[in-house]
Amino acid sequence: MGYGLKKLSLALSTVVIAYLLMYSGTKFDPADVQDKKVLITGASSGIGEQMAYHFAKMGANLVLTARREHRLKEVVERCKKLSPKPTANHAYIVADMRELDKTKNVITYSVDSLKGLDILVLNHARISVSNMWFGSQQNLTDMAMEMDINFRSYVQLASHALPHLLKSKGRIAFVSSTAEKVPVPGMAVYTASKHAIQGFFGVLRQEMVMRNTGVSVTSCIVGGTRTENVMELFKQKFGEEKLKGLNFADPTAVALEIVKATVARQYEVFTSSDKWSSILMFLGKISPEFADQVTLKVLFE
Template sequence: MDVNFRSYVYLASHALPLLTNSRGHISVVSSTAGVTATPYTAVYTATKYALQGFFGVLRQELALYNSGVSVTLCMVGATRTERAVKSFVGMFGSDWHNTIQPVQPELVALEITKATVTRQYEVYTSTDIPSKIFISLRLLFPNFADKMMLKSFLVL
């Protein structure tokens, strides 16, 4: 919670006076884990749900006061970092690359930068089409989506 949530809140609250004066941008790097639950990621997922909830409310409050400050939520999908690859191996085994196709970090950074500069409401970076469909299904048919998720982890 300290790194994935409280640090963002602390930085944003201290930067807010300067951001308000300059009509600046807040870019929040979150995760698709903050919009859909995945087995074995409970603590991480909780931090991302909290992050997206806080900054969603902050965006609304900033709009109520016509602050001119934009908030861009960046939901990052699978990214090929050393830590992520270790996690994929732990969850899916050595053939993890048959299940997940992570994107290079440089491409994710570029997507985040573009979304922030153009003041997008939110962006899903490095998220493939099947994942985007799953996230949409999760909103419309949560029970069905949970069963699909469990099936992908060979739990059913």
Template sequence: MWKKLLCLALGLALGISFLDDFDPDVLKGKKVVITGASTGIGEQIAYQFAKFGADVFITSRRDNVLQQVTDKCRSIGHPDGKYLHLAADMSNMSSTEEVIKEASARLGGIDILVLNHILKINMATWEGSAANLTLLDKIFDVNFKSYIHLSSHALPHLQTSRGSIVVISSIAGKMGLPALSMYSATKFALNGFFGSLRQEFHTKGCGISITLCTIGMIGTENAMSQMSDYGVQDVWKWFPPAQPEEAALAIVKGGVQRFREVFFPYFQTKPVALLRDWIPGILDAFNAFIYSN
């Protein structure tokens, strides 16, 4: 009997994973703000929104790279679309207010806020040193606190549009991973804060949706170099990296359809999130094995 139930559950999961009610036309003219959009998944998210006819406002620290991204958005987007950018450092909390103020003024409002930026740090074991503690403060400012500030400043605009917040998290926000303790901590914090905020929005009936995106191994330049530098590139044998543009499309579709959560790649991330509570010791042993080879 249990085998039949397992097969049924797997069949339902597979069916759900291929269910796609995404209508790209709903994005035409939508006003979208994307952070961390100069490279990687954030850059690809900008292209996806532009391709579907949305007005796009992007931000990261490098103005010259942002200009290149907005130029490409303009080339693939709607001729009458708006493709704008602003260089900003998310370690400075005053920048978060400036970004939202500038985006809402230039776009004429905000429909979707995509929070994607991170402070890039090297994979390393926690030593408890003074340098570790200093870096911990900085990574929490960028990877967590700035997300809260940005969404808080955007709330009046999102309430008006009954819009959406899309938060890019990670499988490292579902279970701790070796050499990623600080990064993992910020992703757990994001899941906790925005999971609670989603319930508050539902209780208030304010109409704002929150989509949390659990992202697995993606073949971005940063992720690949980090794994290689730490000497654990063999993990790709177990979890072949997906392409950034595929991840971006899954994120855009999930955010537009106001999904509660997005798991991508689904069969790399969703089982881990489930098994974390069922067989945590085995998962820990597996992680120790693949990160030591």
């Protein structure tokens, strides 16, 4: 090995060790949540709802958004009961993320209600049971809708929120999926949207560091989780018998893992997951071809 190459190797090793030391020292402190101003999307049920409860228990001020007003009202009322601070601000705004022009309203309302913004948690998603990809008009229609909801609305919300997060040196968390790591037939549309947000927010994270903004970006990789929507989708797609063997994760536990990682400014978190997602992600790193074979056998035979 030449002298120049040795120097490069040593420099890279030093950087890696320094990063690992810094990352391993990152710890979650519930006190960091006290009085923080938090916006959570997709907060009417599932993981988003549970995140709202965790943040409320830690004394955060919250704005929640989703499509179903009656559910948002229920979640907000419970947040008020769970909060240790009688003066904490808990509000909601109804929004359908297909309507991209409304994303600015969500941020404006949140900032006005909370008098600023410290944490943006992007959690909403459309998970469709789609047909296999034949290049049909229906395929293309599904792709357009899902990219609007699962990708473009994330970009718009983050973009509108960024001036406020720069002021607070805030945090962005975006909820991705093991679908981005494990391809499954019939889920091309959803998987594509998850690849897209990983790509965009990965670059945004680097740019925040380059500009020394103090804004962190946390990628939250979520596997099979026992939410109402996911359970119904998997039942339709794979049948009830397959569902019994997948042992999905508890949404309350997954939500807490996301909250902790976000507050601690972690780069990435892989939340608790069903065993097959964990196995297939591991196999995919060793042999993608073998991982594909196992996926087809587990889910479709």
